[in-house]
Amino acid sequence: MSADAQKKRLIAANPKAAGLEAGIASQDRIVWVGASLVVVPLGREINDAKVLTGRQRPLTEVALLVVEIASAEGYRGLGFSYTLRVGGPAMLAYARDLAEGLVGEDPNDIARLWDKLAWWSASLGRAGLAVQTIAAFDTALWDLKARRAGLPLAKLLGAQRDSVRCYNSSGGYLSSDIAEMKERASASLERGIGGIKLKVGQPDPMIDLQRIEALRDHLGADVPMMIDANQQWDRTTALRFGRIVEPLNLVWIEEPLDAHDFEGHAALAAELATPIATGEMLSSVDEHVKLIQAGGADFIQADAPRVGGITPFLKICTLAELSRVDLAPHMVMEIHLHLAAAYASEPWVEHFEWLEPVFNERLEIRGGRMIVPDRPGLGLTLSEAAASWTRETAEFGRRP
Ligand SMILES: [Mg+2]
Known part of the structure; x- marks a missing residue:
């Protein structure tokens, strides 16, 4: 069958899919969707302030919902979402309910497909697990579109820069004592990373202060440093602590209060x-709109997998840019590097090596910056380790 005839047949098979019709401009069709739960071990227990205050158990693994999409014209997209501590199996179960909504659709119509999946999810709401599951599909569609264009995702979105300042977070957890924290910070700087973030928010703020001062002494005055209280202070503690650390010239104080305050x-x-x-x-x-409109963030730390993928993330970026707010996306450097490279003002990306073994490729870091890869799309392929950590898979449509 000719490509044209095949296209006509596919359109005839599914002319109307979401209440919103795919128009005659449609060019391609999704023929296969694969979803899997990949549980990535971290090798050691990780503690932030939420663990020390007894609110959460230590982190030992990251659960990924990995989605792959294939189109009739032979394009592939790879996306993922994640959850910490709980919810990985639920995310895959929910992905099973959504995936069939994509088969037969034009993968180019990303905004329409996001709306379609959100309407299918309406009774679960437009936040939390529902949109975090949609995020994996949405990211795979953006990856596919950029691969079709032969462009890195950053370039498809309209890049402002080819590299982004990066800082390391994983060395500054409360599970590391001061000596280990210093050692890990030095190793990060030697690797070319540009800044260091330290966890705070312990029940005794004076212990936090000792750690910050020790690290500032170790690094010297010029290395960019951030602190992150993971929502564990009350308003009074946050203000008093914030005043004490003003002379330390921190790049920012992160999550001093409850995330919804x-x-x-x-x-x-x-x-x-x-x-x-x-x-x-x-x-x-919607939550980001409220935060930005309240004036609650000098740096907005949106997380694409958490807000529903790249499509909603870009909406947040538009409001943040118009509100003169800076950007420092949370975790997931593999996706956020591209999104930060397209942001108006100079952003920061967060360096975590946790997800590196899931992919065959490594992001290049030098001179304090993470370099946007020149490979099309996100520039990622799944590793053999990812296959070995795969707990469960589901697929829909006809595998090409
Ligand atoms: Mg944080």
Whole structure:
């Protein structure tokens, strides 16, 4: 059958799919969707302040929902979403309910398909697990589109830069004592990473202060440093602590308060010279709109997998840019490097090596910056390790 005839047949088979019709401009069709639960071990227990205050158990693994999409014209897309501690199997179960909604659709119509999956999910709401599952599909569609264009995703989105400042987070957890923290910070800088973030928010803030001062002494005055309280302070502690650390010239204080206390964050941002960073725990565009409009973030820390993928992330970026807010996306450097490269003002990306073994490729880091890869799409392929960590898979349509 000719390509044209095949296209006509596919369109005839599924002319109307979402209440919104795919128009005559449609060019291609999704023929296969694969979804899998990949559980990545971290090798050691990780503690932040939420563990020390007894609210969460230590982190030992990251659960990924990995989605692959194939089209009739032979293009492939790879996307993923993630969850920490709980919910991985639920994400895959939910992906099973959504995947069939994509088979037969034009993979180019990403905005329409996001809306379609969100409408299918309406009774679960437009935040949390529902959109975090959609995120894996949405990211795979963007990857596919960029691969079709033969462009890195950053370039498809309209890049502002070919590299982004990066800082390391994984060395500054509370599970590391001061000596190990210093050692890991030095190793990060030697690797070419440009800044170091330290976890704080322990029950005794004076222990946090000792750690910050020890690291500042170790690194010297010029290395960019951030601190992250993981929502464990009350308003009074956050203001007092923020005033004490003003002379340390921190790049930002992250999540000083409960993630949903937008007014509290806004009051701190107004009171302190040190910028306030927050937003990683929000899982919808609407929550980010409220945070930005409250003036609660100098740096917005949107997380594409958590807010529903690249499509909603870009909406948040538009509002953030128009509100003169800086960007420092949370975790998942493999996706966020591309999105940060397309942001208006100079952003930061967060360096975590946790997901590196899932992929065959490594991101290049030099001179304090992470380099946008020149490979099409996200520039990622799944490794053999990812296959060995795959707990369960599901597929829909006809595998090409
Ligand atoms: Mg954080």
